[in-house]
Amino acid sequence: MGLLCAACASLLAWIWLTFAQGMFWRTDVRLPPRSAPGRWPSxxxxxxxxxxxxxxxxxxxxxxxxxxxxxxxxxxxxxxxxxxxxxxxxxxxxxxxxxxxxxxxxxxxxxxxxxxxxxxxxxxxxxxxxxxxxxxxxxxxxxxxxxxxxxxxxxxxxxxxSELDLVSQMARLRAVSVWERLVVPAFVYFFAQLYPFRRVNRPxxxxxxxxxxxxxxxxxxxxxxxxxxxxxxxxxxxxxxxxxxxxxxxRIWLGLAERVDSVRPYPALGDLWRMVSRSAYAQLRHQPLLLAGTAAGLALVYLVPPAALLSGLATGHAATAWAGGLAWLLMAGTYLPMLRYYRQPAALAPLLPLTALLYLLMTVDSAVQHYRGRGAAWKGRTYARPSDA
Missing domain, CATH: 3.90.550.10 (Spore Coat Polysaccharide Biosynthesis Protein SpsA; Chain A)
Known part of the structure; x- marks a missing residue:
């Protein structure tokens, strides 16, 4: 019964994310209409x-x-x-x-x-x-x-x-190695989920x-x-x-790039791990309660659906299997546009729960490194949380 309730909660979360979170999963937010100015500014x-x-x-x-x-x-x-x-x-x-x-x-x-x-x-x-x-x-x-x-x-x-004061494009990151293909498109997908581009671009x-x-x-x-x-x-x-x-x-604008690319390679999982973990806990304002809530939310939204589907099929509990399967389907469906943008196979979409688990572990590691005095470390420098600086 507990797993059924969790699966239903996850399904409701995915219905809300799909239709009420600024259509974050769409990848058609590109540079707004452009016209040559009368005089090109310096x-x-x-x-x-x-x-x-x-x-x-x-x-x-x-x-x-x-x-x-x-x-x-x-x-x-x-x-x-x-x-x-x-x-x-x-x-x-x-x-x-x-x-x-x-x-x-x-x-x-x-x-x-x-x-x-x-x-x-x-x-x-x-x-x-x-x-x-x-x-x-x-x-x-x-x-x-x-x-x-x-x-x-x-x-x-x-x-x-468009009379904008800030125009920012999310550069297309490199996605060549196995780990880059698994982790990089999800990085942009999660970012858009937190900061839906359409909401950012509202005046x-x-x-x-x-x-x-x-x-x-x-x-x-x-x-x-x-x-x-x-x-x-x-x-x-x-x-x-x-x-x-x-x-x-x-006035600000943010969207996906078409002709701006990152050339930095992240061939190994450790390279990607450091990229994410160096700032993940800072994103949570170094708050343990926010970390706990984030971990619980990631587990409910991304890990419960496959667990509920597999458990429901194994035990013959149809309602649990249906709730988990539908949530997993919505999850994979909303991930497909980002995979297409990164020119990756659709077969990676059902693996999003695995990627989410990696991000959860990276976030926890970010907190651990922070409390060990090695948080927000990058290229030989370690930065204190703002209140400590």
Whole structure:
């Protein structure tokens, strides 16, 4: 009887998620209508980079090669790299003529700053003071993100055509290895479930989020929102950035990318585990009760359906099997569009409960590492929770 009740609760949850959670599972939220502005605004592309020599040859040339009709430049902020990132960036700029590249270094982060935001602060400040007129837009993009030649032009056309202050695209992550195929599409699926893109894009909505790998931001609004100083302690900086912009009265937009890709490989489960666990507990505001609730919710929504179906079939309890099977079917059905977006086989859809279990374990591990003093660790740095900084 207990399993039947849990299966019915899971089925009701999936009915609500499917039809009342902002249609999060749809993958048709792409750049809004675009039209060429009468005058193309100036743009500074700011790239924070720490030990990125492995991916820079596949990403930086794509930024330098942007086919943009207006003024644009690339500012790469070398955040204390030890692998020759800065020297490589200069060599790539010589080998790939295009937009001018400026290399700079901010030194070690100030007290209470995360490394990426400290680098962005330095790069944005340089962009605003290097010329007589500060750039009208900032493109904040990660060092592992490759852009098609028209990416900047399309982002700016979307921002000006729809009067948006922030335009962010969720870059298509690499999904080549077995573990990437199992984990990566689900990562974006879970993100969209937490922050449904359609709700983010409502002018008067309360949901705010961005994808940190690709954010076009109006400079005037960045200054008004105090970016990045107002979010300097944020580990999940993209969501915090979008919230700051929305609080300042700015209009934001978030969707899936078509021509913006991450080239960073995550070949082993351990690589993906570290990517998720470094910030999972921060997403829960380091609250044990939120962790317990999240674990219970993940178990109810993702693990109960297959357990109920298999148990119901084994014991001949038809109601339990039906409730679990229908919930599992809705789960797999809503996952299919994301698998298609990532060009993955539909056969992976029924495996979503297994992926959810992995994410549950990653989240618990994130909390364990936090209490061991190793939470939010990334590339040799460990960040305290904001109240401790």
């Amino acid at each position: 743009v500074a592309i700011v790239v924070p980079a720490r030990d990125e020599a492995e991916v820079l040859p596949r990403s930086l040339p794509s930024l330098i090669a942007q086919d943009y009709p207006g003024e644009a430049e690339v500012i790469l902020v070398d955040d204390g790299s030890t692998d020759g990132t800065g020297e490589l960036a200069l060599r790539l700029a010589r080998e790939h003529p295009g937009l001018p590249l400026t290399l700079t270094s901010p030194g070690e982060p100030g007290p209470g700053w995360t490394g990426k935001l400290w680098a962005l602060r330095h790069g944005i400040a340089l962009a605003r003071t290097a010329h007589a007129d500060e750039p009208e837009y900032l493109l904040l993009t990660d060092a592992d993100i490759a852009h098609e030649p028209d990416s900047l032009r399309e982002l700016v056309a979307a921002a000006t055509g 008067t909505g309360r949901t705010a989020a961005a994808a940190g790998g690709c954010v076009l931001l109006r400079t005037e609004v960045a200054v008004r929102a105090g970016i990045p100083d107002s979010i300097r302690q944020a580990v999940i900086d993209d969501v915090s950035l979008a919230r700051a912009v929305r609080r300042s009265g700015g």
